[in-house]
Amino acid sequence: MLSEFDLITEYFDRPRPTRAVLGIGDDCALLAPTPGAQTAISSDMLVEGRHFFAGEDAARLGHKSLAVNLSDLAAMGARPVGFTLALALPSSDRDWLAGFARGLFALADAHGCELIGGDTTRGPLNICVTIFGEVAPGHALRRDAALAGDDVWVSGTLGDARLALAARLDQDTGPALTAAELAAAGARLYTPTPRVALGALLAGSRLARAAIDLSDGLVGDLGHILKRSGVGATLDVDALPAGPVLATRDIALRRRYTAAGGDDYELCFTAPVSAREAVLAAGARCGTPVTRVGRIEAEPGLRLADAVGAALDLQLRGFDHFS
Amino acid sequence: MLSEFDLITEYFDRPRPTRAVLGIGDDCALLAPTPGAQTAISSDMLVEGRHFFAGEDAARLGHKSLAVNLSDLAAMGARPVGFTLALALPSSDRDWLAGFARGLFALADAHGCELIGGDTTRGPLNICVTIFGEVAPGHALRRDAALAGDDVWVSGTLGDARLALAARLDQDTGPALTAAELAAAGARLYTPTPRVALGALLAGSRLARAAIDLSDGLVGDLGHILKRSGVGATLDVDALPAGPVLATRDIALRRRYTAAGGDDYELCFTAPVSAREAVLAAGARCGTPVTRVGRIEAEPGLRLADAVGAALDLQLRGFDHFS
Structure with missing residues (x-):
C-alpha cells in the first residue's frame, strides 16, 4: 500500500523547481x-x-484540472x-x-507552470487546483472594463465540447456523431486548450479591455462582463464560430451550442473598434483565430440577433451549479 | 433556491478588499x-x-478550515x-x-487575512483553502534547517485535541471526560488556535532555525524536520507540555497523546542553545508559552527518553491518510 508521503514523492515531487x-x-x-x-x-x-464522469481517464483529467485554471489566467492576461x-482520492x-x-505535467511543462505544493487525502474524488500567474500592474483584463462601443470577440471555435457532452448524455446531436466526429469533439470536451498566449498578448499590448474565459457558455459568461461593466451588448449569434463538427449540424443546434454550450475554454473579450486589425494580427501571431461576434452597448441586457440583425429569443442561460 | 452566484454574493463577497x-x-x-x-x-x-465528523457545526468548521492553513503560514514564519x-456542498x-x-471570517479578520477568490460547486462536502502570506527572503522557517545541537521546542500544550477525539470515538480517555473537560479539550480539537504571531516573531528575529506545525502528531511531524535536515533527535517525552485536561490523566496516556496525538496545531521548532532566553521571551511576548522538549543530534532517527533520560519504546507514529 502506497503511503501518503510515498505517493507525493513518487508521482508529484519532481526534481529542481525553477520558479519556486x-x-x-x-x-x-x-x-x-x-x-x-x-x-x-x-x-x-x-x-x-x-465536472467529469465517474471512471474518466486519469490523464485527461490531469490535463483538464490544470487547463481550466490556466484558462482563468489567460482570461486575465x-x-x-x-x-x-x-x-482527495478514494x-x-x-x-x-x-x-x-x-x-497534468505534460500541460504544466508546456506552459512552464510548476507544481509547488498541495495536499493529498482520502475521500470522494475531488481535484482542487489553485494557480498563480503574473501580470504587469494595470494590464490585467478585468471583467469590469468593457465600454459601450467595444467590439465583442471570441477566440477559436465554440460548441464542439457541448456536442461531445450531448453525445455522451444521449442529448440532441443532430445526426449521431461518427467515430471521427466523436474523437474531434471529444478532444474539446476532455482536453481543452487554454488560450494562454493570446490572453497574455492581448493584455501585454493593451489591445483588449475586458475578458472572461468561456466555461459556462457564452451567454452566461458574457453576462458577467456586462453586469460588472454596467453595460449591455448585442450578440450576432450567427457570427459565432462553430467548431468543425458542430458546423456540419443545422442552424438551430449551432445557435444553441455556440451561444450557450459550455466547456469551450475559449476567451471572450472586448476591444475598441480601432483595434480590429491589431486584434486579428494578435490572433494570427498566436495561431488562435479570433472572431468579432457583437458589440457592447450602453443599454443594459444581452440582446441576441441573427445574421440580418433580427432579434432572436433562444431562452439560453449560463450554467449554475446550484440551480 | 440559492443560485451559485447569489450564494457567493450573499455569504462570501465582502465589501472593500484592502490587501487585494x-x-x-x-x-x-x-x-x-x-x-x-x-x-x-x-x-x-x-x-x-x-478531517471532521458528518454534521459538524458549520461555524467551527469555518474556523478550522482557515486555522489549519494559518498554522502552515505560522510554521514558515x-x-x-x-x-x-x-x-463543494451537497x-x-x-x-x-x-x-x-x-x-471563517471571525478568524480571518483576527489575522487580517482576506478572502480573495475561490470556487463553489455541488458535491460531497469538501473544503479546500489555499492561503498566501509574506516573509522576508531568507527568514522563512524551513523544515530542512535544523542543526545538530539545536534545542527542540514546542509551543502551547499538546494532547487535549487528541483526548477530545478519543472521547468522541469511545477510545481511551482514562476517566470519562466531565462536561467541563469536554468543552476545554473540544475547543482544542474543533477550533484550534494557529500560532501566527509566534511564528512571525521567531522568523523575523531569526531566533529559530527549522519549524513545522503539529497536525499529525509530534513524533511524525518532527520526523519530517529530521529527515529533511539530515539529522536525528532525542525527545524528552516527559517534558512535553500536556494540555490542562490531559495533564490530569496518567503518565501512559499523557505520553501517547502528547507525543503522537495529532490536531494540536502548535509549532515545533529548533533553535540554537544560545537563543534559549530569547525564545522564552518571544513566547512570553506573544502570550504563547514555549517549552524545550529535546535536542537535535547528528545521529539519524528519533529517540524517545523519559524524565531521567532512559529510552522509551512507545511504538508511536504520525498519521498517514493512506495507511
Whole structure:
C-alpha cells in the first residue's frame, strides 16, 4: 500500500523547481514574485459526477484540472508561474496516479507552470487546483472594463465540447456523431486548450479591455462582463464560430451550442473598434483565430440577433451549479 | 433556491478588499506583493468523515478550515495576506452557509487575512483553502534547517485535541471526560488556535532555525524536520507540555497523546542553545508559552527518553491518510 508521503514523492515531487524558491515538502511553498508584477490567483474545484464522469481517464483529467485554471489566467492576461494541487482520492491507485500525473505535467511543462505544493487525502474524488500567474500592474483584463462601443470577440471555435457532452448524455446531436466526429469533439470536451498566449498578448499590448474565459457558455459568461461593466451588448449569434463538427449540424443546434454550450475554454473579450486589425494580427501571431461576434452597448441586457440583425429569443442561460 | 452566484454574493463577497487589488468576482484575484517579500503558499483540503465528523457545526468548521492553513503560514514564519476558498456542498443550505462564513471570517479578520477568490460547486462536502502570506527572503522557517545541537521546542500544550477525539470515538480517555473537560479539550480539537504571531516573531528575529506545525502528531511531524535536515533527535517525552485536561490523566496516556496525538496545531521548532532566553521571551511576548522538549543530534532517527533520560519504546507514529 502506497503511503501518503510515498505517493507525493513518487508521482508529484519532481526534481529542481525553477520558479519556486521552495517547492513541495515544507509547510508552505515559497515564491519570489517578479519585482513590480502583480500576482493573479485562481482556484477551481473539480468533482466527480459533476465536472467529469465517474471512471474518466486519469490523464485527461490531469490535463483538464490544470487547463481550466490556466484558462482563468489567460482570461486575465497573466503569465503562468505555478500551482498547488489538493487531491482527495478514494484509494491510492498507482495506474490512476501515474496517468493523472502524466496528463497534468505534460500541460504544466508546456506552459512552464510548476507544481509547488498541495495536499493529498482520502475521500470522494475531488481535484482542487489553485494557480498563480503574473501580470504587469494595470494590464490585467478585468471583467469590469468593457465600454459601450467595444467590439465583442471570441477566440477559436465554440460548441464542439457541448456536442461531445450531448453525445455522451444521449442529448440532441443532430445526426449521431461518427467515430471521427466523436474523437474531434471529444478532444474539446476532455482536453481543452487554454488560450494562454493570446490572453497574455492581448493584455501585454493593451489591445483588449475586458475578458472572461468561456466555461459556462457564452451567454452566461458574457453576462458577467456586462453586469460588472454596467453595460449591455448585442450578440450576432450567427457570427459565432462553430467548431468543425458542430458546423456540419443545422442552424438551430449551432445557435444553441455556440451561444450557450459550455466547456469551450475559449476567451471572450472586448476591444475598441480601432483595434480590429491589431486584434486579428494578435490572433494570427498566436495561431488562435479570433472572431468579432457583437458589440457592447450602453443599454443594459444581452440582446441576441441573427445574421440580418433580427432579434432572436433562444431562452439560453449560463450554467449554475446550484440551480 | 440559492443560485451559485447569489450564494457567493450573499455569504462570501465582502465589501472593500484592502490587501487585494482585485477580489472576488473576476477570473482571477490580483495581489500586489510587498516589494522584496517572498510569497508563502499552502493548501489544505478538509473532507467530511475524514478531517471532521458528518454534521459538524458549520461555524467551527469555518474556523478550522482557515486555522489549519494559518498554522502552515505560522510554521514558515509568514504573515497572512489572503486566501482562496473552494467549497463543494451537497446543497446550498442558508443556515450552514451563514454559520460557516461566520466562523471563517471571525478568524480571518483576527489575522487580517482576506478572502480573495475561490470556487463553489455541488458535491460531497469538501473544503479546500489555499492561503498566501509574506516573509522576508531568507527568514522563512524551513523544515530542512535544523542543526545538530539545536534545542527542540514546542509551543502551547499538546494532547487535549487528541483526548477530545478519543472521547468522541469511545477510545481511551482514562476517566470519562466531565462536561467541563469536554468543552476545554473540544475547543482544542474543533477550533484550534494557529500560532501566527509566534511564528512571525521567531522568523523575523531569526531566533529559530527549522519549524513545522503539529497536525499529525509530534513524533511524525518532527520526523519530517529530521529527515529533511539530515539529522536525528532525542525527545524528552516527559517534558512535553500536556494540555490542562490531559495533564490530569496518567503518565501512559499523557505520553501517547502528547507525543503522537495529532490536531494540536502548535509549532515545533529548533533553535540554537544560545537563543534559549530569547525564545522564552518571544513566547512570553506573544502570550504563547514555549517549552524545550529535546535536542537535535547528528545521529539519524528519533529517540524517545523519559524524565531521567532512559529510552522509551512507545511504538508511536504520525498519521498517514493512506495507511
